[in-house]
Amino acid sequence: MSVLLTGGAGFIGAEVIRLLLEHGEEDIFVFSRSPNLQRLDELADKVQLIRGDVGIYSHVLNAVKAANPDTIYHLGAMLSVPSDADPASSFQTNVAGTFHVLEAARLFEVPQVIFASSIGVYGGGIEGDEIGDFAPQRPFLFYGATKSFGENMGHFYKRKYGLDFRGVRYPSIVGPGVRSPGVVQFTSWMIEESSLGRPFTVTVSPDIQVPILYVKEAAQGTVDLAHAPIENIATSIYNITGPNPTPSAGDIAAAVKAQIPDSQITFEPDPELDMLRAAIKQPNDDRARAEWGWNPEYDIDRMVSELIAELKANPHRYT
Helix, strand or coil, X not given: CEEEEECCCCHXXXXXXXXXXXXXXXXXEEEECCCCHHHHHHHHHHCEEEECCCCCHHHHHHHHHHHCCCEEEECCCCCHHHHHHCHHHHHHHHHHHHHHHHHHHHHCCCCEEEEEEEHHHCECCCCCCEECCCCCCCECCHHHHHHHHHHHHHHXXXXXXXXXXXXXXXXXXXXXXXXXXXXXXXXXXXXHHHHCCCCEEECCCCCCECCEEEHHHHHHHHHHHHHCCHHHCCXXXXXXXXXXXXXXXXXXXXXXXXXXXXXXXXXCCCHXXXXXXXXXXXXXXXXXXXXHCCCCCCCHHHHHHHHHHHHHHCHHHCC
16 A cells, blocks of 8 residues: 655645554655655655656656555645745646646546645635535635635546545644745744744734644644545545634734743734635534544644744754
C-alpha cells in the first residue's frame, strides 16, 4: 500500500506524513514543485520525493504512475492572497491541478482521493449563526471559488466513476512556520511573532470572528477521514473546526498576551478585509462528528502554548 501527497512538504502535509508513518505507512510519496523537506526534519529520508507541478498534466500522470498509490492526499494549492493577486496562476494550480489529480486517479485506478478544501467556499448571505456542510457557496475570494469548483469536480468523479472522493473544509489553521500569505494567517503570525519578541500588527478589527484549528488536529482529521469505513461516509466533504464559539481576533490576541505578557499586538484594520465579518461564521461540524468521529480537543490557550513550545524545541524546522 502506498500514498501520494501533493503539497506533502507543506504546512499540513508534513503533519499528515508524521501521522501516516505512525500508522505504519512505508511507501509515502511527496509530489511538489519546490520541495523543502525541512519541516519533516529527521523523517525526510522516510519519504520518496517526486518533483513536479500539479498544473502540468504530464507531471501528475508521471507521479501517480510512479507512486501507484491507494490514496492521494491532494493538499497542494495556492492560498487566498496569491490567488487574488494572480487568478490565472491560481486557476492553473487549484482548478486544473485538481482536475489533473482526479483524471490521473481515474486513469490509474486509484481508489481514493482526499481533498483539502476551505470554509472560504462560503461567503455572505448565509442565514443563522452557523455554516452547515450544505450552506450556499458564494465565495468572496478567488481562492474560495477554486476550492468550490474542486469540490464539485470531485463529486462528479465520485458519481460517474465511483472514485472514493472525500474532503475537509479547513478553517484558519494555527501552527508554527506559516509562510504562505493568506487573509487570515494572522491567527498564527500573532503568536509566532510575539514568541520571538517582535511586534505584530493585525489588519482586521479585533471583533472579527475567525474559526481556527490547530495544525496537528487538521492533519489528524484528514487522516481519520481517509481511514473511515466507506459505509460511514454520507456527506463526502466535511466542515471541521476547533473552538466553539468562534473566537475573535481580539480573543486570540488576549490568549497570546496571557502567556506572553510583554507581547506587542496592535490592530490596524484594512477596510477591504471587513468582508470577513459577513463571510466567516462558526462552521457546523456535526456531520464529521457523527459519520467518522471528528472530536477536536485544542482550545485557544492550548494552541498558543503548544505553538510556542514547538518553536522553542525545533526552531530549525521553521526558519
